[in-house]
Amino acid sequence: MAIHNKSHSNHALMSLNKMRKDKTFKQKTADDFVIPERVTILHSIMDCCEFLRTLPDNSIQLICVDPPYNLELAGWDIYDNYIEWASKWLDEAYRVLSPYGSMVIFGGIQFRDAKSGDILDIIQHVRHNTKFKLINTIIWHYKNGMSAHRYFANRHEEAIWLAKTNDYYFDLDSVRTPYTEEELKLALKDKRLNPENTKKGKNPTNVWEIGRLNGNSKERVGHPTQKPVAIIDRFVKALSYPGSVVVDFFAGSGTVGRVCIEEGRHCMMCDSDVESLRYFEQHIKNMAELGENTEYLSVDNVEQFYQSIDGE
Ligand SMILES: C[S@@+](CC[C@H](N)C(=O)[O-])C[C@H]1O[C@@H](n2cnc3c(N)ncnc32)[C@H](O)[C@@H]1O
Numbered sequence: 001m002a003i004h005n006k007s008h009s010n011h012a013l014m015s016l017n018k019m020r021k022d023k024t025f026k027q028k029t030a031d032d033f034v035i036p037e038r039v040t041i042l043h044s045i046m047d048c049c050e051f052l053r054t055l056p057d058n059s060i061q062l063i064c065v066d067p068p069y070n071l072e073l074a075g076w077d078i079y080d081n082y083i084e085w086a087s088k089w090l091d092e093a094y095r096v097l098s099p100y101g102s103m104v105i106f107g108g109i110q111f112r113d114a115k116s117g118d119i120l121d122i123i124q125h126v127r128h129n130t131k132f133k134l135i136n137t138i139i140w141h142y143k144n145g146m147s148a149h150r151y152f153a154n155r156h157e158e159a160i161w162l163a164k165t166n167d168y169y170f171d172l173d174s175v176r177t178p179y180t181e182e183e184l185k186l187a188l189k190d191k192r193l194n195p196e197n198t199k200k201g202k203n204p205t206n207v208w209e210i211g212r213l214n215g216n217s218k219e220r221v222g223h224p225t226q227k228p229v230a231i232i233d234r235f236v237k238a239l240s241y242p243g244s245v246v247v248d249f250f251a252g253s254g255t256v257g258r259v260c261i262e263e264g265r266h267c268m269m270c271d272s273d274v275e276s277l278r279y280f281e282q283h284i285k286n287m288a289e290l291g292e293n294t295e296y297l298s299v300d301n302v303e304q305f306y307q308s309i310d311g312e
Contacts, residue, residue, distance in 0.1 A: 025100060029171045033242040035264035040297045040308040041257055042268040043280060048249040051270040052092035054302045060096045061169070061244035062265075064235055064256050066106040066227055069117045082117030083125050089249065090122075094130055096247070100169045102239040103132070103162040106140075106227065111151075119158050132162040140231060142212040159231075161239070174237040176201030208234065221282035223253035223275075232259045240265050245309070254280035258287060261296050266309050268302070 044051050067086065093103055107119030126132045138159045145155050178201050179187055187198045210230045213219055219229060232255050240246050242264040248256035251269035257280060260267035269276070287294045299305050 026167045026169055028169065028241065030174050030237070030242055033244075035242040036266070036309075038295050038297055039261055039264060040266045040299055040305055041261070042299050042302065042305045043251065043254065043257065043277060044268070044270045044301075045272070045274050045276065046270060047272055048270055049088050049092060051249055052089060052096060055092075055096040055247070055268075057095055058098050059245065060247050061098055061101045062236065062240035062246045063093050063097060063101070063103040064232065064246060064248050065093075065104070065250045066225065066248075066252065067250050069107060069110075083121055086117070086122060087125060087129065090126065090130060090132075093249075094132060094164065097164045099165045100167055101164060102135070102168050102170075104159055104235050104239070105162070106157065106159045108157045119160060123160060126160075126162060132164065133166070134160060135163050135168065136161040136206050139207045141207055141209045143209070144212050144214060159235075161235075169239065169241060171238050171241065172203060173200050175204055175234050177204050178202070204234070219286065221253045221279045221286065223279045226253045226279075227255050229255060229259055232256055233263065236260065236263050236265060243309075251276050252279065254283055258283040261287070261294065262292060266305070268305060 067089075069082075097103060105119070105122060107122060109120055110118040123134065123137075126134065138161065140157045140159060142155055142157075145153060147153055179198070183202075184198070187193055187202075188195055190198075208231065210228055213226055213228050220226060236246060236256070236259045240263075244265055245268065246256060246260050246265045247268045247270075248254075249270040251257065251271040254269055254276060257267045257269050259265075269280075284294050297308055299308055
């Protein structure tokens with residue numbers, strides 16, 4: 001498989017060899033890594049496949065994407081043969097993903113008048129035509145949504161978590177949710193549960209209750225399908241580690257980039273729409289208003305990205 005640039009290949013191989021030596025890598029948690037003083041961000045405006053072709057094999061810890069699904073929500077949401085198109089970025093994503101890495105794909109299920117292209121089509125394709133392993137389906141449950149009279153009002157969307165090998169990194173401790181005092185007392189009496197883990201909090205399960213962004217939400221930056229920070233944050237914390245590389249090649253407003261700055265992960269984003277840059281600026285302004293860290297190094301291309309993080 002092609003590696004397009006020597007410095008890229010060096011970085012990918014160096015980090016891979018470091019991990020190979022360390023047999024317990026998949027048991028590590030965020031505390032085992034150093035948080036970079038300043039993360040590096042690349043935000044490219046181009047087609048996702050063109051962008052992915054510039055990345056080296058086996059080099060990315062987390063790919064977190066929210067693709068278009070032929071819903072005609074905007075001009076970018078129309079692809080004639082959805083799966084034929086999606087298979088191109090799925091194959092590239094598999095190639096660039098680290099053996100310890102994960103890929104998250106958001107999506108919903110289309111019901112009546114289904115056209116090609118929803119998360120079920122993606123799951124079907126991935127199962128039968130790729131080597132990805134399906135680790136979890138996450139149900140994103142929200143209480144706010146449209147009303148309905150001829151069917152039960154929809155209150156969930158899905159995300160799938162895929163991995164390349166069974167050695168994927170997973171830091172459950174970083175995303176455990178606290179027990180109430182009462183629940184903790186009961187859980188500590190439960191002989192089936194390990195008390196050490198119980199004290200750290202609950203497994204958040206694969207049903208996540210996180211509110212959707214209302215029109216007037218302070219998090220909004222203007223993108224029509226912007227995802228809440230809270231949902232992306234849980235994936236970034238659990239499936240990537242401080243100083244690792246996260247990629248979102250359907251960046252939209254750049255919610256993934258925003259979370260990476262907060263959580264100390266380097267991030268490469270790509271979107272075909274130049275407006276993506278403006279939305280991301282608004283995310284940074286929102287972060288500044290909240291007093292959050294907004295420092296990052298912005299680079300112009302993949303080569304500069306790897307040069308910047310190789311220096312660490
Ligand atoms: C569902 S939105 C992502 C929203 C994002 N999760 C957020 O929180 O803002 C999908 C994005 O994919 C972009 N897109 C569509 N086709 C693309 C392509 N071929 N290459 C790169 N980006 C593309 C669109 O411009 C759109 O911003």
